[in-house]
Amino acid sequence: MSAATRRAVRQPLGLSADACAEVAERWLARLRSSARSLVEAPTDPSRGSVRLEVREGLEVHLRTWPPYCVDPFHDHGGAAGAIGVLRGTITEHVAGDTPEAWCIVRRPAGTVWTFTPELRHELQNLGRSLAVTVHADAPRRLRGRRFALVAGGVLRPIRAT
Numbered sequence: 315m316s317a318a319t320r321r322a323v324r325q326p327l328g329l330s331a332d333a334c335a336e337v338a339e340r341w342l343a344r345l346r347s348s349a350r351s352l353v354e355a356p357t358d359p360s361r362g363s364v365r366l367e368v369r370e371g372l373e374v375h376l377r378t379w380p381p382y383c384v385d386p387f388h389d390h391g392g393a394a395g396a397i398g399v400l401r402g403t404i405t406e407h408v409a410g411d412t413p414e415a416w417c418i419v420r421r422p423a424g425t426v427w428t429f430t431p432e433l434r435h436e437l438q439n440l441g442r443s444l445a446v447t448v449h450a451d452a453p454r455r456l457r458g459r460r461f462a463l464v465a466g467g468v469l470r471p472i473r474a475t
């Protein structure tokens with residue numbers, strides 16, 4: 315068995331993006347009904363996130379977004395998944411393969427959307443109050459890449475996430 319095959323065997327396939335969306339929706343419902351203040355959630359200040367769930371093929375984390383916080387253009391290392399907005403509004407800039415395919419989408423609280431392994435995007439909280447999101451990545455969070463937006467609307471990889 316080659317090294318690549320052994321790695322493939324050890325790395326289970328993740329859930330589908332639709333299954334991730336169901337997981338994200340369950341977490342949104344659970345957190346909405348929680349008496350615990352989301353602002354006081356035990357976030358890691360260095361990452362602004364806390365892991366909610368890890369199981370084979372899936373990792374879910376909660377992320378807090380202070381006003382004007384930006385997660386620059388990145389991919390998810392080949393993972394698919396879903397993102398749900400618990401509080402606030404997230405603005406998503408989706409990079410396309412052609413200039414016409416680029417788009418900006420506002421994601422208000424209650425929104426859950428899926429993403430494919432090919433997604434490259436930037437997320438922002440353009441609001442004046444904290445935003446909170448739930449991210450379900452499948453398989454478990456893979457190392458992705460950060461990109462710089464250069465002339466001509468081209469994304470150039472600059473480092474691993």
Ligand SMILES: [Fe+2]
Pocket residue numbers: 388389390435437
């Ligand atoms: Fe992302």
